[in-house]
Amino acid sequence: MTQTIQSPVNPSHAVFELFVQAQTCQDVKQHFAELCRKLHVDPKNSRSLYSTIKERLNFWKAKALWAKLDKRASQELYQQGTACINNKCLVLGAGPCGLRTAIELALLGAQVVVLEKREKFSRNNVLHLWPFTIYDLRELGAKMFYGKFCSGSLDHISIRQLQLILLKVCLLLGVEVHTAVEFQGLKEPSGENGWRAKIEPPSHPAAAFQFDVFISAGGGRFVPDGFQHKELRGKLAIGITANFINGNTTAEAQVPEISGVARIFNQKFFQQLLSQTAIDLENIVYYRDDTHYFVMTAKKKSLLERGVILQDFNDADQLLAPGNVDHVALCLYAHDAAYFSTGGQLPDLQFAQNHARKPDVAMFDFTCMHRSENASLVRERRGKKLLIALVGDCLVEPFWPLGTGIARGFLAAFDAAWMVRSWGMGVPHLKLLAERESIYQLLSQTTTDNTSKVYSKYSIDPKTRYQSVNLSSIQTHQVQHLYDADKSRPTSTRQKESGSRKSVSGYEELLKWCQKHTTGHKNVKINDFTQSWRSGLALCALIHHFQLHPIDISSLDESDSVHNNQLAFKILQKELGIPPVMSPSGQIDKLSMVLYLTQIKDALSLPPKGRHLSLLHFNEQSNTHHASMPLVSPEDRPVPPPASVPEPIETGIEGNGELCYFCGQTMYVVERISAEAKFFHRSCFTCHHCGITLRLGGYTFDKNTGDEDLRFLRFGCLRVDGQNRSFKVRNVTFRDKKMLTSRVRPVFTLADSMDALRAALALSIVQALSACLFLQEELLLLAEDHRRRTRLRTGEVLPPTGLACP
Numbered sequence: 001m002t003q004t005i006q007s008p009v010n011p012s013h014a015v016f017e018l019f020v021q022a023q024t025c026q027d028v029k030q031h032f033a034e035l036c037r038k039l040h041v042d043p044k045n046s047r048s049l050y051s052t053i054k055e056r057l058n059f060w061k062a063k064a065l066w067a068k069l070d071k072r073a074s075q076e077l078y079q080q081g082t083a084c085i086n087n088k089c090l091v092l093g094a095g096p097c098g099l100r101t102a103i104e105l106a107l108l109g110a111q112v113v114v115l116e117k118r119e120k121f122s123r124n125n126v127l128h129l130w131p132f133t134i135y136d137l138r139e140l141g142a143k144m145f146y147g148k149f150c151s152g153s154l155d156h157i158s159i160r161q162l163q164l165i166l167l168k169v170c171l172l173l174g175v176e177v178h179t180a181v182e183f184q185g186l187k188e189p190s191g192e193n194g195w196r197a198k199i200e201p202p203s204h205p206a207a208a209f210q211f212d213v214f215i216s217a218g219g220g221r222f223v224p225d226g227f228q229h230k231e232l233r234g235k236l237a238i239g240i241t242a243n244f245i246n247g248n249t250t251a252e253a254q255v256p257e258i259s260g261v262a263r264i265f266n267q268k269f270f271q272q273l274l275s276q277t278a279i280d281l282e283n284i285v286y287y288r289d290d291t292h293y294f295v296m297t298a299k300k301k302s303l304l305e306r307g308v309i310l311q312d313f314n315d316a317d318q319l320l321a322p323g324n325v326d327h328v329a330l331c332l333y334a335h336d337a338a339y340f341s342t343g344g345q346l347p348d349l350q351f352a353q354n355h356a357r358k359p360d361v362a363m364f365d366f367t368c369m370h371r372s373e374n375a376s377l378v379r380e381r382r383g384k385k386l387l388i389a390l391v392g393d394c395l396v397e398p399f400w401p402l403g404t405g406i407a408r409g410f411l412a413a414f415d416a417a418w419m420v421r422s423w424g425m426g427v428p429h430l431k432l433l434a435e436r437e438s439i440y441q442l443l444s445q446t447t448t449d450n451t452s453k454v455y456s457k458y459s460i461d462p463k464t465r466y467q468s469v470n471l472s473s474i475q476t477h478q479v480q481h482l483y484d485a486d487k488s489r490p491t492s493t494r495q496k497e498s499g500s501r502k503s504v505s506g507y508e509e510l511l512k513w514c515q516k517h518t519t520g521h522k523n524v525k526i527n528d529f530t531q532s533w534r535s536g537l538a539l540c541a542l543i544h545h546f547q548l549h550p551i552d553i554s555s556l557d558e559s560d561s562v563h564n565n566q567l568a569f570k571i572l573q574k575e576l577g578i579p580p581v582m583s584p585s586g587q588i589d590k591l592s593m594v595l596y597l598t599q600i601k602d603a604l605s606l607p608p609k610g611r612h613l614s615l616l617h618f619n620e621q622s623n624t625h626h627a628s629m630p631l632v633s634p635e636d637r638p639v640p641p642p643a644s645v646p647e648p649i650e651t652g653i654e655g656n657g658e659l660c661y662f663c664g665q666t667m668y669v670v671e672r673i674s675a676e677a678k679f680f681h682r683s684c685f686t687c688h689h690c691g692i693t694l695r696l697g698g699y700t701f702d703k704n705t706g707d708e709d710l711r712f713l714r715f716g717c718l719r720v721d722g723q724n725r726s727f728k729v730r731n732v733t734f735r736d737k738k739m740l741t742s743r744v745r746p747v748f749t750l751a752d753s754m755d756a757l758r759a760a761l762a763l764s765i766v767q768a769l770s771a772c773l774f775l776q777e778e779l780l781l782l783a784e785d786h787r788r789r790t791r792l793r794t795g796e797v798l799p800p801t802g803l804a805c806p
């Protein structure tokens with residue numbers, strides 16, 4: 001029976017009010033349970049919960065919230081809450097990202113259960129919000145739940161408040177949120193049961209929940225089984241966070257916030273701080289929220305001098321181990337820094353309490369970032385498939401000083417929900433994995449500038465958020481390893497155990513494939529990945545065998561390796577879209593060659609229409625060659641050539657046509673790096689002053705300010721004896737003016753190289769892996785470097801200079 005409640009004295013209105021205003025996780029859950037009781041709603045009926053509450057709670061204040069939630073729920077892609085009607089999702093972690101994902105899954109119509117091991121929401125630390133997150137949260141009713149939400153120019157919120165807002169929305173949408181429940185692993189299907197979770201306490205009802213989607217949002221240190229996390233550690237940078245009680249007095253409200261002051265912008269401030277307090281900082285931020293929140297980067301030397309760190313160690317873990325930190329001295333350090341930086345306007349600074357009821361001050365090494373190699377996988381046991389996806393810090397830990405954490409966390413939450421939608425709608429698992437990984441490639445590059453500004457159009461559809469997104473940059477054959485159908489052991493274990501064995505067999509397999517498809521060609525004998533390819537004839541033989549382009553192979557001169565290689569590189573780039581990875585005249589690097597040949601093999605193993613489009617440019621002449629081909633098995637048989645005239649291959653243009661900024665010579669993918677929108681050989685990136693090889697992120701630069709075209713850049717070492725060096729202008733001109741202003745190029749570089757990286761990873765060859773990890777490190781540094789320079793230009797706070805140094 002429908003019960004409509006309109007009286008202003010209706011008790012359910014009062015309970016609703018209590019629910020809206022509740023300021024602890026327990027209160028929120030308790031008032032929500034009470035609201036359900038008052039409205040005679042069974043909270044277990046998750047799918048109809050929201051509509052029933054809405055129907056029965058006809059309260060003006062609630063209606064304003066319903067209007068917002070209805071607006072979001074009316075987006076077509078949710079299909080009126082039926083897109084995932086048959087899916088059951090378990091979300092690990094009730095941090096902001098887990099809860100935000102849960103909301104989207106509920107809107108898609110899935111049954112959603114969230115597990116959180118903490119009993120309380122107690123994190124005072126404050127998160128920087130990008131404009132789209134502010135818009136998104138407003139549209140979910142944030143302002144109603146938390147009146148102070150982003151008022152005025154505020155663009156931050158405490159983690160605790162954010163969790164409370166999202167928890168309230170979750171509960172209204174029928175999400176079950178269980179706190180004080182720890183996820184301990186997945187239980188494989190057995191008997192009639194599907195996938196379940198092993199949890200603590202084991203008797204908790206959530207242990208019986210069977211699901212087909214598992215979202216891991218357990219934070220930065222949580223690595224679900226089957227995923228590989230990569231750690232990127234920069235030069236030591238010690239972060240300190242401190243929260244002080246906000247008495248919300250008028251005097252406190254007048255103290256200006258510090259959205260970020262970095263040493264390089266205010267030398268005087270930091271020098272005075274040092275001389276008056278012996279505190280040496282790289283930067284400091286102050287936000288006034290539920291608490292007075294300070295976060296700063298401190299120099300090790302000053303921490304040692306003030307007795308915060310007891311003993312000096314090179315290893316960061318040892319250095320910051322609890323036993324090596326004097327907590328009282330740390331509190332004093334944070335207090336003095338906060339007091340000084342607010343000009344003494346907060347005279348009565350008292351620490352707020354953390355979850356352990358201790359002064360809320362923490363010190364950590366925040367240069368260490370974790371990032372998952374992939375965003376998703378599908379596991380199948382006993383015919384039951386489970387989609388697993390990562391979101392939030394569990395997927396990519398943010399580089400703290402950039403304030404990107406929650407924005408990228410929400411983007412990943414939307415992306416994961418988009419994948420679950422495809423899953424619910426029956427998209428083949430390899431296709432949705434490939435799409436998810438394609439989108440994941442963009443995540444670390446996202447900024448407020450390169451994401452859409454039309455926030456009102458944001459949805460879980462990636463195209464509404466990313467300005468340019470290629471949903472198929474990763475193809476299904478590249479994600480086969482993310483489909484784990486092994487019945488006995490998890491992927492991670494198998495990978496660890498068989499890594500090296502697979503590498504060896506991977507080499508052999510590739511070698512055999514090359515031998516098989518080049519037999520019968522004069523002067524071609526393949527028995528390794530270096531010497532056998534030197535003359536270029538082996539590559540030409542492969543091209544000839546597969547009839548990628550007509551080559552008169554008998555006319556090629558074995559001694560003219562440069563010409564032969566140039567010819568092969570051009571054809572392979574044109575016909576298969578595979579760029580050369582080395583110079584036609586240079587040394588052959590085994591790893592590069594393996595990578596190159598694997599890409600060729602992969603491309604040629606695809607059905608003809610899956611190859612590069614330009615395969616269509618075969619002609620009758622190719623047929624002639626076909627007749628003279630050696631015999632091949634049916635599955636290897638060359639593609640029947642369509643009729644058209646092949647474009648002539650100019651061998652005079654080398655490689656992919658990019659020239660090094662410094663030496664002007666051609667660059668190949670593996671030897672190319674970039675800084676300040678300039679591209680150059682790794683070996684050419686040297687200090688102008690002393691000639692030492694520079695690392696990405698570990699350099700400084702200056703430009704000739706008198707030159708309007710910014711034509712001359714000088715690069716050099718970061719520091720010598722504490723002083724920035726001065727450099728003479730390097731007299732180099734650009735060949736391509738487009739390079740001068742293009743700030744987007746590093747992003748393309750990243751994407752290009754990530755493709756190469758993924759191809760190499762697919763090889764599962766140990767050498768390839770280690771080299772690629774190195775490459776990825778460089779790429780991450782490159783991305784940070786790019787952001788760093790952007791922030792430098794826009795005058796925002798910068799991380800300390802040492803941060804970007806590898």
Ligand SMILES: NC(=O)C1=CN([C@@H]2O[C@H](COP(=O)(O)OP(=O)(O)OC[C@H]3O[C@@H](n4cnc5c(N)ncnc54)[C@H](OP(=O)(O)O)[C@@H]3O)[C@@H](O)[C@H]2O)C=CC1
Binds near residue numbers: 092095115222392
């Ligand atoms: N100090 C700071 O300022 C921090 C900021 N953040 C920021 O918060 C934002 C959101 O982060 P998000 O990705 O949601 O991650 P969070 O760390 O906020 O949330 C993850 C939650 O999952 C819990 N959890 C971990 N393992 C388990 C388990 N096995 N079973 C049940 N619960 C578990 C964690 O508890 P527990 O924490 O006890 O492990 C935590 O409460 C990001 O912007 C991030 O950068 C995140 C962490 C710290």
